[in-house]
Amino acid sequence: MKSKFSQTMQDFSRAVIVPVKFMAVMGLFLAVSVILQLEFMPNVVQTFGGLIKTMMDSMLNNLALIFCVGITASLAKKKKVEAALISLIAFLFFLAANNAWLTLTDQLAEAGEMGLFGTGQAVVLGFQVVDMNIFLGMLVGCLVAFIHNRFSDKEFVDFLSIYGGSRFSFMILIPVILITAIGMSYIWPVVNNWISSLSGFILTTGLLGVFIYAFGNRFLIPTGLHHLLWMPFCFTALGGTAEIGGQVYNGAANIFYAEMANAGSITSLDPSLRFATFGFVKIFGSIAVSLALIHCAKKQRKEEVKGMILPSMFVAAVAGITEPLDFSFLFASPLLWLVHSLLTAISETILWGIGARTYMLYGLIDTFVSNSVFSPSVTKFYLVIIVGIVMSVIWYFIFVLLINKLNIKTPGREDDPEEIVVADAATGEQLVTASANDFDLVVAGLGGKENIESISNCFTRLRVTVKDEELVDSAQLEKISQQKGIVLNGTNVQVIIGMGVQSFKDDICEKLGMSEG
Numbered sequence: 001m002k003s004k005f006s007q008t009m010q011d012f013s014r015a016v017i018v019p020v021k022f023m024a025v026m027g028l029f030l031a032v033s034v035i036l037q038l039e040f041m042p043n044v045v046q047t048f049g050g051l052i053k054t055m056m057d058s059m060l061n062n063l064a065l066i067f068c069v070g071i072t073a074s075l076a077k078k079k080k081v082e083a084a085l086i087s088l089i090a091f092l093f094f095l096a097a098n099n100a101w102l103t104l105t106d107q108l109a110e111a112g113e114m115g116l117f118g119t120g121q122a123v124v125l126g127f128q129v130v131d132m133n134i135f136l137g138m139l140v141g142c143l144v145a146f147i148h149n150r151f152s153d154k155e156f157v158d159f160l161s162i163y164g165g166s167r168f169s170f171m172i173l174i175p176v177i178l179i180t181a182i183g184m185s186y187i188w189p190v191v192n193n194w195i196s197s198l199s200g201f202i203l204t205t206g207l208l209g210v211f212i213y214a215f216g217n218r219f220l221i222p223t224g225l226h227h228l229l230w231m232p233f234c235f236t237a238l239g240g241t242a243e244i245g246g247q248v249y250n251g252a253a254n255i256f257y258a259e260m261a262n263a264g265s266i267t268s269l270d271p272s273l274r275f276a277t278f279g280f281v282k283i284f285g286s287i288a289v290s291l292a293l294i295h296c297a298k299k300q301r302k303e304e305v306k307g308m309i310l311p312s313m314f315v316a317a318v319a320g321i322t323e324p325l326d327f328s329f330l331f332a333s334p335l336l337w338l339v340h341s342l343l344t345a346i347s348e349t350i351l352w353g354i355g356a357r358t359y360m361l362y363g364l365i366d367t368f369v370s371n372s373v374f375s376p377s378v379t380k381f382y383l384v385i386i387v388g389i390v391m392s393v394i395w396y397f398i399f400v401l402l403i404n405k406l407n408i409k410t411p412g413r414e415d416d417p418e419e420i421v422v423a424d425a426a427t428g429e430q431l432v433t434a435s436a437n438d439f440d441l442v443v444a445g446l447g448g449k450e451n452i453e454s455i456s457n458c459f460t461r462l463r464v465t466v467k468d469e470e471l472v473d474s475a476q477l478e479k480i481s482q483q484k485g486i487v488l489n490g491t492n493v494q495v496i497i498g499m500g501v502q503s504f505k506d507d508i509c510e511k512l513g514m515s516e517g
Contacts, residue, residue, distance in 0.1 A: 011075060012142070014456065014463070016231055019063075019070035023235075027257055027361075027370055030056040034260055034373040053261060060257055061247070063235065064124065064137035065091055071141030077149050077454065082166040087144040089170070090177050094140055095127040097181035102128070107185060115246070120189050122248065130188045133250045134236050143180065147172055192237070202233075203240070203271065210274050210352045215345035217278050219338070221326055233275040234361065240272030252276040256359045256370070263373040269357045277351060279320055279360030279367055281344040284388035286316035286325055288395035289340065293329060295396075296403040297412025305412035320363030323461075327496045331485040333408040339398060347391045356383040439511050441480045446493065447471025449512060453491075457505040461487075462495040 029052055036049025059066065068091045069084050076083035102108045102121075108128055109119035116122055122131035132139070148169045155164040163171065202209040217230045233239035234253040241250050244258040245265075252275040259266045290313035297305040312324040330337045351358075358379045360367045371379045403410055446452050446466055453465040466472055469491050477486050477495060482504060485496040497504050 015071045015074035018074045031369040067137030068141040072144045075145035083148045093177045094181045098129040099127040101182050211345045211349045214348035218344040219341040239275045242270045277360045282320045283317050284392045288392040292396050292399035301412040318364045327484045329410050332410050356380045358384045445473045445476035457501045464493045
C-alpha cells in the first residue's frame, strides 16, 4: 500500500510539472512585454508589447484549464489525445453544472466594489462558479485520467460500438462530473477556509515558516515530490491571494506575474513572494557546489570532472534545472545533501529577513528579466547579490571541508574510476543514447521485458513501474554506462540518467516496442 501510494504521488508530481514548465516561457514573454511598453519605447513597439501581454494574460487567467488538460494527458496511459479532449469537455461540464446548481439553489454571490473578491466565487470562462482556482484543474484532470485508464478499453457489440472505448469512459464521466460539481458547492467553501488557515499559519510564523518551506523544497528533490510543496504555494491560494488591477490572483508566482503586468503602479511586492525565491540556490548554490566538487577531485581527474560538472552548473544557474548537478553528489553523500538543504533554507531566510524582495523561481535568465521591470528599490536585488556572494563562499568552504575531512567519494574521488557521462559544453545536454549493452542491462535489471509495466521519464530520471519487484536486479542496473544512481521503491524503479534521459527513454521504448506509460 505504501509503495502504491508513493508511486501515485510521484506520477502526480510528474504530471503537474508538465504545464508548470511552460510557465517559465510565459513569465519570460510577460516580462518582455512590460519592457516593450515602457514610456520611452516607440508607439508601434508599445502596441506590440501590449499584444504580447494580452496573450500571456490569457494563459495566466486560465491556468486551471491548462493544468486540467496537461495533467490528464500526462497521467493517461493510453489514447492520450482522446483523454486530453475529454478533459477539456469535462472541465466545461463542471463549470456549467456548478453554475447551474449555484443559480438553482440561490447561492450565487453578488459582486461588490472589488468584484467577487472575498466571496469564494469567481468567473471562469464566463461561468460564475466556486473559486477553486488551479485545484479545479487538478481535480478534474485526475478524475478524467483515472476513469479513462480504467474504462477506455471497454468495447461493445457492433451496433453499440460507437459507445465503446474512450466514449464509454466519457459517458461514465458525465454523471461523475455532475455529482462533483454539486458536491464542490458545499465542500469547497470548507476547504477554502482550511487553505486560508494553513496559509495564514505559514505566513504568521514569519522567518521560521520561510526556513521550513525552503528546507523542504530542496530536501525533497530525491523523492521527486518537491513539486507537491512549492507548486501549491506558487500557483494556488495556499501561497496567498491579492487583488491587482481589479483582478484577483492566487499563488506567489501568479501574483508576481500580475504585478509585473502592472509594474508602473507597484511600490512594494506582495508578501507571498517569500514562496518564490528558491531560485537563489539554483544560481549561487549551484556555482559554489560545482567549484567545490571540481576543487576536491583528484588532480589527474580534474579535467574529466570539469567536463561533467561545468555544463551541469551552467544549466542549473542559467536555466534553473539542478537535477544533473544534484545527483552528481547526492548519492555519494546524503550528509552533503542535508547540508545543502540547510544552507538553502538559511539563505532564503536571511534574504527575507533583511528585506530582499526579489523573484527567483527558476534560473539567472528568468530572475534578471523578471525583476528588471521593477525599480531596484522595490526588489532590493543588490541584497541578493551581496548575500549570494557571502553564502557562495560559505557553501564552497563547507563542502570542501566535509568532502576532504570525511573523504566523501564525490566525482573524481572514487577509488575505482568509473566511466563518466560527458556533457556537450555548448548546450549543457548530455549526449545520451542507449547502447545495445545498456539496453540488455536495463531489461535484465528490470526482470525481463514481461516484468516491465510502464516506462516514462521526468527531467533527469528514467521511471519504470515493474510488475514484480522481486525480479529487479539492482546490480545489473548499476552497470548501465549512463546511470548516476538507482532508486528502488517497491514496484517503482528510477534510474538517474541526467538531462539526456528523454532520448535514452525513447531509445529503450523503441527497442522494447513500448509506448510511454
